[in-house]
Amino acid sequence: MALAKIVYASMTGNTEGISEILEEQLKAKGLDVERIEAEDADSDIFEDADVCIVATYTYDDGELPFDFEDFYEDLADEDLSGKVYGVVGSGDSELYPDYFCHAAELFDEDFAKTGATKGSELVKIENDADDEDTARLQKFVDEVVAAQG
Numbered sequence: 001m002a003l004a005k006i007v008y009a010s011m012t013g014n015t016e017g018i019s020e021i022l023e024e025q026l027k028a029k030g031l032d033v034e035r036i037e038a039e040d041a042d043s044d045i046f047e048d049a050d051v052c053i054v055a056t057y058t059y060d061d062g063e064l065p066f067d068f069e070d071f072y073e074d075l076a077d078e079d080l081s082g083k084v085y086g087v088v089g090s091g092d093s094e095l096y097p098d099y100f101c102h103a104a105e106l107f108d109e110d111f112a113k114t115g116a117t118k119g120s121e122l123v124k125i126e127n128d129a130d131d132e133d134t135a136r137l138q139k140f141v142d143e144v145v146a147a148q149g
């Protein structure tokens, strides 16, 4: 069975909630799923995964969460060819219009350097996921799963 790993950082719970929705949706598609907090993830965490997902909020005017800094620095050096990736961001476009979900954009760019296949476009969510966002996440999961070889 294919293995999906979701690495996430969450300070106030919004991204954690998003990661839980993703877990549920991926399991419903028949995948094994592991959800790992960024602070517990080494850069080689995706080595045994078929589907690699990062979910992150953005901090301090476009910055990565502190817990993701080391992981992010090393990600582009990993060889993830043959795997599929997808990124989901949570942010606040009203308070931070110029940096909305910027950390998620950074991850999306870096994953492209790993040789992995982009399974779906980046999903940006306004704070916590509502029903509409859950439907967008379902589309994201459907596409990511379908992109596997």
Ligand SMILES: Cc1cc2nc3c(=O)[nH]c(=O)nc-3n(C[C@H](O)[C@H](O)[C@H](O)COP(=O)(O)O)c2cc1C
Pocket: 009, 010, 011, 012, 013, 014, 015, 016, 057, 058, 059, 060, 061, 062, 063, 090, 091, 092, 093, 096, 099, 100, 101, 102, 126, 127, 128
């Ligand atoms: C100090 C601070 C800075 C933030 N900076 C940004 C930002 O630059 N861009 C953005 O989209 N959201 C920004 N946010 C909003 C958070 O990313 C957003 O509330 C997110 O849902 C938090 O996720 P979490 O509940 O998983 O911690 C900031 C929030 C705080 C408290």
